Amino acid sequence: MTGTLTVVGLGPGDPRYRTPAAEAALASATDLVGYGPYLDRVPERDGLVRHPSDNRVELDRARHALDLAGAGRHVAVVSGGDPGVFAMAAAVFEALEEARSAWAGVSVRVEPGITAMLAAAARLGAPLGGDFCALSLSDNLKPWDVVMSRLRAVLAADFVVALYNPISRARPWQLGAALALAAEIKPSETLVAFARAVGRADESLAVVPLAQAVERAASADMATLVLIGATTTRLVTGGDGARHLYTPRSVGRQP
Amino acid sequence: MTGTLTVVGLGPGDPRYRTPAAEAALASATDLVGYGPYLDRVPERDGLVRHPSDNRVELDRARHALDLAGAGRHVAVVSGGDPGVFAMAAAVFEALEEARSAWAGVSVRVEPGITAMLAAAARLGAPLGGDFCALSLSDNLKPWDVVMSRLRAVLAADFVVALYNPISRARPWQLGAALALAAEIKPSETLVAFARAVGRADESLAVVPLAQAVERAASADMATLVLIGATTTRLVTGGDGARHLYTPRSVGRQP
Structure with a gap:
């Protein structure tokens, strides 16, 4: 069973600035990884496992998300704003350079958001x-x-x-x-x-x-x-x- | 009767990248102003008047939109991507500097979008x-x-x-x-x-x-x-x- 990792941009605080593509990625996730206050912006749902962390150690968080995806989970790594702008996307690709065997088969994609x-x-x-x-x-x-x-x-x-x-x-x-x-x-x-x-x-x-x-x-x-x-x-x-x-x-x- | 002008970012081509805030602005508009191919990305709706133009003469388009708003219409000026990034928002504010009396009372706001x-x-x-x-x-x-x-x-x-x-x-x-x-x-x-x-x-x-x-x-x-x-x-x-x-x-x- 191969998992997936999607880095999702939540946009600014107001959910009216969140794209349908980002909502769809959150809706199909089994696991949410990210800074606690960002996870709090995603509504509760049965079967959705949350992995909150503080706002540092981005690389550890990225490895953790890749481990979960390697174990077959569908992981959404959430960022405020756009995940590619001073946020989690680059950290995920940095971690990916370690090319751990546990991550074989995992696909990674990025859903953009409205940056600050x-x-x-x-x-x-x-x-x-x-x-x-x-x-x-x-x-x-x-x-x-x-x-x-x-x-x-x-x-x-x-x-x-x-x-x-x-x-x-x-x-x-x-x-x-x-x-x-x-x-x-x-x-x-x-x-x-x-x-x-x-x-x-x-x-x-x-x-x-x-x-x-x-x-x-x-x-x-x-x-x-x-x-x-x-x-x-x-x-x-x-x-x-x-x-x-x-x-x-x-x-x-x-x- | 005072009109409004909202500069709306449609995001990239796929409507899954359009924010709910942008959709709401389009849904409450009486008039759409913009480059023809962008207007074509907004579904038809009863009572919605379209004012397509080519992709130049931004300042004329902005004045036209302000004139419509001054006449009490609720105008959405549409841009692909984000309207504040090399698109229509700056042109609207440039036109607004002319401070024409016909535009008295008109409020202007901008709805951001995912830029290219x-x-x-x-x-x-x-x-x-x-x-x-x-x-x-x-x-x-x-x-x-x-x-x-x-x-x-x-x-x-x-x-x-x-x-x-x-x-x-x-x-x-x-x-x-x-x-x-x-x-x-x-x-x-x-x-x-x-x-x-x-x-x-x-x-x-x-x-x-x-x-x-x-x-x-x-x-x-x-x-x-x-x-x-x-x-x-x-x-x-x-x-x-x-x-x-x-x-x-x-x-x-x-x-």
């Missing part, structure tokens, strides 16, 4: 309207000088930059350092968005100039996505008075 | 497992030297790069030039994926080393997303023999 950057952008307006980058500020798996040199490169080239994993208890100063670097490179009026818990009851959105964003860094948390605008990113007021953040599609000749 | 980059990545494996960028190769609204300087910056910083709008009848040489630039910067064995029509019946996927990708450029078309891997991006073989493209989460110290 897209959900936040939609709520804010269209800040990703031009070229953009997604950069993880975590230096758990990447030296901090690489984070800074990548950030410098894309800010100088005037991409919109989405910062994932901006801050955590173990990494309290990285976001402040990243925004301070941005303040050296970009005009002080460059707009920065803090989008927290998008699609959840406690969602909050804020758009501030870069100069204020540096001071605000400490108020962000793990559920926050930070978007640094391009020089052209701006606010427009709608016919109902609502303010929207957007990046025009056009780019002039750069200095 | 995420759909292609899921099908391929997890090539976006590290930091990544999305860059439009179209020089309709952006000087070509800006495209090239941005591409140079992110390739040198070893981001994975998703190239949107790689080629069209009016822009036949840009993808070849972009890949030739990549070949100057990255090792020749860097992996490049061509993902065409993901989620549609005629889907095709190919992964080739950069040296071959340059030759292959002419075979791409408007429905193709091109992903240039990081130096660490590689193939792994699953327990069932399937090959998956992925980018490890870890990054070593860069030279």
